[in-house]
Structures are given as C-alpha cells and as structure tokens.
Amino acid sequence: MDGVKHTSEDSELISETIEKLPVSVSREGKGKRLWKKVKYQLVEYNSLPAYLRDNEFILGHYRSEWPLKQVLLSVFTIHNETLNVWTHLIGFFLFLSLTIYTAMKVPKVVDLHSLQLPEVLKADLHKLQECLPSLPCMPDLHKLSGELKSTLPSIDLLPSFSRWHVMDLLYNCLPERFSHSNQTDVCVLRSMKEDVANMIAPLMLRPITRWPFFAFLGGAMFCLLASSTCHLLSCHSERLTYIMLRLDYAGIAALISTSFYPPVYYSFMCNPFFCNLYLGFITLLGVATILVSLLPVFQNPEFRTVRASLFLGMGLSGVAPILHKLILFRHQPEALHTTGYEVLMGIFYGIGALIYATRIPERWMPGKFDIAGHSHQLFHVLVVAGAYTHYQAGLVYLKWRDLEGCRGT
Structure with a gap:
C-alpha cells in the first residue's frame, strides 16, 4: 500500500509540475528579456568600471560594457556621449562637403x-x-x-x-x-x-598647387571622425577603449600638424629653404607624435612627459613661421588678414582646451549637464569652429598666391 500511495502522490506531483511548467517557462523568458533591458540601461558614475571613469562631475546616463551592436545603435539614442559623437560627426561631414566644394571650384577661389x-x-x-x-x-x-x-x-x-x-x-x-x-x-x-x-x-595663370590645403582638410576630417568614433565605441570594452583613445590622440596630432601646411607653404613658397625647413620640422613632430600616440610602448607612465612635450611642441612650432611671415610681408594686407584668422583659431582652441581642463560648467552643478552642455561638448564645438576659421584663412592664402605669385617676395 505504501508503494502504491507513494506512486500516486508522485503522479499527482508530476501532473502539477507539468501544469505549472508553461507558466514557469513563460516567466523565465520574460525575466530574461527584462534582465536584457535592464542590462543595457544607462548607469551612474559609481557603477562604472575604473577605465570608464573620467569625469566625476557627470553623474549619470553612462553606457557601460554594452555589446557592439547595441553600442552602434546607441548613436541614435540619448546618453551623455550623444552630443560628443554628433558634434564631431557633423563637423566631419561639414569638412567633407568643404573639401568636395573646394576641389570642384579650384579656379574660382580667386575673386x-x-x-x-x-x-x-x-x-x-x-x-x-x-x-x-x-x-x-x-x-x-x-x-x-x-x-x-x-x-x-x-x-x-x-x-x-x-x-x-x-x-x-x-x-x-x-x-x-x-x-x-x-x-x-x-x-x-x-x-x-x-x-x-x-x-x-x-x-x-594656372592656380597654384592645392595639396597643402587639402592636406589640412584631410587632417581635420581624420581628427573629427576619429574623435566621433572614439566617443561612440569606447564603452564596449577596456581593450576597445584603449584602441579608440590612441586613435583619438593620433587624430589630434594629425590636425595640429597639417594645420601648419597651408600657412607655411603659401607664405614661403618662394623661399624654398624656409619652406622646407618649417614643413620638415612640423612633419617630423607630427609623425613622432602620431607614433607615440599609437605604439603601446609609449603608453607607460614614464613616457607621459614625452607625450605632453610633443603635443606642446607641435602647437608652439607655428609661432616662428607666423612671426616670420609678418616680418617678411608686413606691407601685404593678406599677411595681416591670414594672421587674424590664425589668432582667432588659436583663441577657439585655447578656450576649448581651458574649458576641457577645468571641466566647466559641470563642476559648478554636478549632474545638471550630463546630457547637454558639459565641457567636452563645448570643447568639440570650439574645435570645429577653430578648424573652420583656418579653412577661411586657407582661402585667403590661395587667392593671394593665385593673383600675386612670387611678385614682390
């Protein structure tokens, strides 16, 4: 009797389990989907892994270790990197359009x-x-x-x-x-x-060569696209974050070095010695900085001073040719015109770097500028403004040399 009783109880238990099984499976499926949604929700600063912690004044709306598909789709969603991505992505398409327009209108640069x-x-x-x-x-x-x-x-x-x-x-x-x-x-x-x-x-006259001008446009596009890609993909994993940051630094180096090509070449195109001297120096500095940015061996802490010195050296290397240009062409209105644009470009870059370093305005009201208005976004806008100002200076150089050649040099 006991065996029959146990068998009957077991059968009832199995029946109850079978009846409840679809509900449990359904609940489990809903639970997985819910967990998946929760897993890809935005998180706060304190929940981030150490490699993603960069600005303690931005408190929320972070993406953390998302799958690559979700990371790519997040370009169309709202988070604290959305405007960082789009400010430079729009800038990239702006300079791509300017490059195509300038290439199509080469002779008509002269007014x-x-x-x-x-x-x-x-x-x-x-x-x-x-x-x-x-x-x-x-x-x-x-x-x-x-x-x-x-x-x-x-x-x-x-x-x-x-x-x-x-x-x-x-x-x-x-x-x-x-x-x-x-x-x-x-x-x-x-x-x-x-x-x-x-x-x-x-x-x-045939228009003078445009390669220094297009080199600058190429450097600007590379910098803007690298920066936009870095801000989009860096939340995927520590390894990808490391790669993207190196690429971002290389883009900055490319923009700085190629920015000197138009002013140096068109100012000293009739003085080959100084033209080659200045172009060679800034090119070597640019290549060295890009290599230091990309090679893993230079990422060790002991090379921090070397990296900072190279970027600082590139920025200061433009002072000598600009002063030389002002002395050599002090009676040419184009020299003052282009220098005005270059000073304005430096002001844009300088203010952007200052805002980025001081983390204004989010440091004054932490959490209030998580989505829009924080320092890195303002820095991006000022970089695009500075690069566009330099584009306008390049047009003045082209017009000047197309009309004047080396006369009076």
Whole structure:
C-alpha cells in the first residue's frame, strides 16, 4: 500500500509540475528579456568600471560594457556621449562637403569680380593700342579684350603663361624710338604696361598647387571622425577603449600638424629653404607624435612627459613661421588678414582646451549637464569652429598666391 500511495502522490506531483511548467517557462523568458533591458540601461558614475571613469562631475546616463551592436545603435539614442559623437560627426561631414566644394571650384577661389577687370582692361588696352601701333610682337588688343571679357565667367586659365611672361612680352614691344629719347614717355608707357600686365596675368595663370590645403582638410576630417568614433565605441570594452583613445590622440596630432601646411607653404613658397625647413620640422613632430600616440610602448607612465612635450611642441612650432611671415610681408594686407584668422583659431582652441581642463560648467552643478552642455561638448564645438576659421584663412592664402605669385617676395 505504501508503494502504491507513494506512486500516486508522485503522479499527482508530476501532473502539477507539468501544469505549472508553461507558466514557469513563460516567466523565465520574460525575466530574461527584462534582465536584457535592464542590462543595457544607462548607469551612474559609481557603477562604472575604473577605465570608464573620467569625469566625476557627470553623474549619470553612462553606457557601460554594452555589446557592439547595441553600442552602434546607441548613436541614435540619448546618453551623455550623444552630443560628443554628433558634434564631431557633423563637423566631419561639414569638412567633407568643404573639401568636395573646394576641389570642384579650384579656379574660382580667386575673386575676379573684385578686380573690376572688364571696364578697366578695355580702356587700358585701347590706350596701349594707340601707343604701340602696328608692332609685329603685339597681339590684336581689341580682339584680346573681347576674348578676355568672354572668358571671365568660366575662368579657364591658359596653361603656358605667367605674370612675368606677360610683362616681358609687353616690355619687348617698346618702340625703338623710346629707347634713347623722351624718358618721361618711357616711364608712362612702362607704368601703363605694368598695369595692363598685372590685370591680364591672373587670367593666364594656372592656380597654384592645392595639396597643402587639402592636406589640412584631410587632417581635420581624420581628427573629427576619429574623435566621433572614439566617443561612440569606447564603452564596449577596456581593450576597445584603449584602441579608440590612441586613435583619438593620433587624430589630434594629425590636425595640429597639417594645420601648419597651408600657412607655411603659401607664405614661403618662394623661399624654398624656409619652406622646407618649417614643413620638415612640423612633419617630423607630427609623425613622432602620431607614433607615440599609437605604439603601446609609449603608453607607460614614464613616457607621459614625452607625450605632453610633443603635443606642446607641435602647437608652439607655428609661432616662428607666423612671426616670420609678418616680418617678411608686413606691407601685404593678406599677411595681416591670414594672421587674424590664425589668432582667432588659436583663441577657439585655447578656450576649448581651458574649458576641457577645468571641466566647466559641470563642476559648478554636478549632474545638471550630463546630457547637454558639459565641457567636452563645448570643447568639440570650439574645435570645429577653430578648424573652420583656418579653412577661411586657407582661402585667403590661395587667392593671394593665385593673383600675386612670387611678385614682390
């Protein structure tokens, strides 16, 4: 009887277990889904692993050790890195657009409308035709005037001329009767021919090389994209955080070093010694800083001073060529114009670095700027503003050298 009784009780127990089994499985499934949601919720600063703790004044809305898929999707969600990602991602697309636009508009960087060429050129060409009648080396100036006027909108520049070629062409057409007679007539004629040559020559020049300008744009895009990627992916794991930070530092080094290419090259393109000296020095510093940023051996604490010194050296290396430019071209308005842009760029970068270092404003009200308005976001905006200011300076350099070449250097 006992065995039958036990068997009956066991059967009842099994039946009850079977009846309850679907509910338990269902609850377990709901529990897993709930835990999954909880696991990918934003956490507070105190819950972070040590490698993710960077700013104790940002108290919440952190992502911590999320799977890569969830990390990538978080670019479209709200957390304390959202604006850090998008401020530089938008900046990247801005500079990508500027690069494409500049590449498509290379000849039109020169503002020909500001020269008021058509009317002035027409009048001076008529005067020159009257002074130099029927000379075999002179072109048909009436025809040339019409051709130049018709080509102004398209600015398809001729390949084989330079400003000095035009000057020589006009000087060689001086009539022999002026060579040993009235010196006043010679001076007037030469002065008039200089004016005409200075107006014609820009239309006959190929634009100067753009590679230093595009090197800067490439450095800016690399820096902005590396920074945006770093802020997006660093919460995945300690290993990925380490890699992304190294890439971010390399991007900063690339931006700083390539920023000096346009001012150095276009200021000293007619002085090869100083051009090569300054470009070589900043390039070596940039390569060294990038290597120090990427190679693991230089991440040890004993190399902290070396890393800081390289970044500081890159920033200070721009002082010498800028001062040299101001001395060399003190009478050129473009020198002051570009220096003004460069000073403004330095102000943007300097204020951004100061805000980043002092962690203002979140240190005044911890937790109030977790999502928007904290120091790193302000730093990102100022970096984009500084880089865009330098882009505007680059346009001034291009216009200056396209029009002037090495004349007066």
